[in-house]
Amino acid sequence: MKTALTIAGSDSGGGAGIQADLKAFSAHGVYGMSVITAVTAQNTQEVRSVQNIENSIIKDQMEAVFDDICVDAVKIGMLSSAKTAETVAASLQKYQPAFVVLDPVMVSKGGHHLLQLDAVSALKEKIIPMATLITPNIPEAEVLVMDTIHTPEDMMAACLAIAALGAKAVLLKGGHLHGDPNDLLFDGENFTWITGTRIHTKNTHGTGCTLSSAITANLANGASLIDSVQEAKKYITLAITHSLNLGKGYGPTNHFYELYKKADLVTK
Numbered sequence: 004m005k006t007a008l009t010i011a012g013s014d015s016g017g018g019a020g021i022q023a024d025l026k027a028f029s030a031h032g033v034y035g036m037s038v039i040t041a042v043t044a045q046n047t048q049e050v051r052s053v054q055n056i057e058n059s060i061i062k063d064q065m066e067a068v069f070d071d072i073c074v075d076a077v078k079i080g081m082l083s084s085a086k087t088a089e090t091v092a093a094s095l096q097k098y099q100p101a102f103v104v105l106d107p108v109m110v111s112k113g114g115h116h117l118l119q120l121d122a123v124s125a126l127k128e129k130i131i132p133m134a135t136l137i138t139p140n141i142p143e144a145e146v147l148v149m150d151t152i153h154t155p156e157d158m159m160a161a162c163l164a165i166a167a168l169g170a171k172a173v174l175l176k177g178g179h180l181h182g183d184p185n186d187l188l189f190d191g192e193n194f195t196w197i198t199g200t201r202i203h204t205k206n207t208h209g210t211g212c213t214l215s216s217a218i219t220a221n222l223a224n225g226a227s228l229i230d231s232v233q234e235a236k237k238y239i240t241l242a243i244t245h246s247l248n249l250g251k252g253y254g255p256t257n258h259f260y261e262l263y264k265k266a267d268l269v270t271k
């Protein structure tokens with residue numbers, strides 16, 4: 004069985020972070036493992052508090068996994084602080100995993116900062132150069148390139164600027180722009196639009212985590228970068244189409260759809 008490791012924060016509400024990542028790995032038939040960087044007290048409405056995990060414990064978690072188990076692909080989500088980013092970068096330097104998918108999580112849907120402002124430099128200098136693929140949304144890309152992004156041409160320029168920071172490939176997600184959520188993949192040479200149709204629902208908590216974990220699982224399973232991204236776009240589209248109306252805020256994506264579809268429990 005192929006394996007994937009998520010290095011991310013815990014979401015007590017189960018919709019994003021480590022919990023979403025492990026659900027997506029399982030749905031792809033990949034054995035999931037975790038290095039927890041921070042614990043958030045979170046639900047569908049808000050992030051109430053955040054406790055960063057001590058750096059020595061983050062380092063120990065990385066070593067415990069890599070010293071014992073073959074890791075086919077790594078996904079990075081919430082890093083929270085500059086020190087955490089530096090600790091994760093040092094461990095990745097040591098173990099050199101084949102694939103690193105970086106979701107540069109910065110702010111939750113409810114507006115809570117999940118990456119401290121003074122950690123952006125560490126993200127840019129230490130983590131981005133190790134990424135096989137980085138998957139920013141529009142506001143995250145605007146922070147990274149220090150410019151606004153409105154048009155498809157702006158998206159292309161942003162991909163080039165982010166690739167210049169050292170990521171091998173960039174998937175710039177268009178979900179935050181008006182109209183259909185079209186994402187742009189730059190693989191270091193070519194641009195490919197990964198098109199989508201907007202689903203009108205408020206239940207989109209954890210969409211970024213779900214997409215990046217699905218890509219990671221596909222890479223672990225041996226798919227090419229382009230196939231991994233295209234298949235993951237289908238997965239997130241299904242997961243949003245069948246998203247769950249749980250809680251009073253933004254409900255979570257649905258990772259179980261594929262399973263019950265296979266079990267022939269879905270009629271439409």
Ligand SMILES: Nc1ncnc2c1ncn2[C@@H]1O[C@H](COP(=O)(O)OP(=O)(O)O)[C@@H](O)[C@H]1O
Nearest residue numbers: 140176177178179184200201202210211214239
């Ligand atoms: N309402 C929606 N309908 C269909 N696809 C969406 C919708 N919102 C986001 N997506 C897609 O979900 C994925 C995650 O994007 P996005 O929500 O922008 O990320 P993030 O959670 O990091 O803000 C992207 O492929 C994006 O195009």
Ligand SMILES: Cc1ncc(COP(=O)(O)OP(=O)(O)O)c(N)n1
Nearest residue numbers: 012019020111112208209210211212
């Ligand atoms: C612990 C944790 N990690 C990441 C996020 C952000 O997840 P994302 O998929 O970008 O979803 P939204 O926050 O936009 O719903 C998070 N909230 N918590």
